[in-house]
Amino acid sequence: MSLRPPRTISGQSGAALNPLEYELASERAEALGRQGRKMETALAKLAAWSADNGGNDRQALLDDASDAVWALFIQREICGLRNNGDVIRRYQIPTEVLARLGASRK
Secondary structure (H helix, E strand, O other), rough: OOOOOOOHHHHHOOOOHHHHHHHHHHHHHHHHHHHHHHHHHHHHHHEEEEEEEEOOOOOHHHHHHHHHHHHHHHHHHHHHOOOOOOHHHHHHOOHHHOOOOOOOOO
């Protein structure tokens, strides 16, 4: 079975994918993956926080998590993925993190 790239990638003529376009798509995908891993790490640190450990400030963890989620949403938009509802549900992003998206720190 042979596979062909979607018409949006290969163009209407069905010609082979331009090497530059292929490289750019690869870099966008890699950047999206890196940012996704950063978001997962920040959300895990926030979820692991407890008042007993006292070492990490919860506000700083909230700020880091919201910055990581915001950067992922921007990277997804660059890749043409504009619906973030599926990411919010899949990673169970807390509403307190979503409320801080795009806000600057004090």
